[in-house]
Amino acid sequence: NAGVTQTPKFQVLKTGQSMTLQCAQDMNHNSMYWYRQDPGMGLRLIYYSASEGTTDKGEVPNGYNVSRLNKREFSLRLESAAPSQTSVYFCASSEEGRNTQYFGPGTRLTVL
């Protein structure tokens, strides 16, 4: 039981490049989330998916897109990376009707 996994762990991009951050969970959770963490700003929700086939915007969705590929996987795509997207990205999941969110190990992204 790996919990929530994320790939890659580290990534460096040039401005304008695109990439997809991958997230998977093996806990059969319905809800999945993408956050970004910046110093002094806590964890800010980018997008979330309450169930397979649905996605909704969070607090800071601009510049990102998501795909809930199936119940296990929830990916985050940066179409044209900008230096302001330099951050640590966390994926999380939770079980329907329960409150605890379980986080992945994070992806440290630098955009030059």
Place this chain on the structure above:
Amino acid sequence: GENVEQHPSTLSVQEGDSAVIKCTYSDSASNYFPWYKQELGKRPQLIIDIRSNVGEKKDQRIAVTLNKTAKHFSLHITETQPEDSAVYFCAARPTLSSNTGKLIFGQGTTLQVKP
């Protein structure tokens, strides 16, 4: 929109002393308030939580209190130890997000426990 304010941003205490972190929330109908601990380079992990129908909850050296009237809740750590050093995040779940589990996080408090 919903907002959670957390104070202080940094807190330094001597080993054995108590530490208190406070959060206020804007949505009076929020019904769930978790606290997460994030050690350096690690992922956030839930350490304690409280629901809106409870005023206080304890788990060994940590406790959380909730004042719904004032819309604030606090984390109390007693007999602090060096391994308590970490970043602590509070969060609130707006009532309209109950079926999605969506949380609004505070800005985080860096706690340093000096030996």
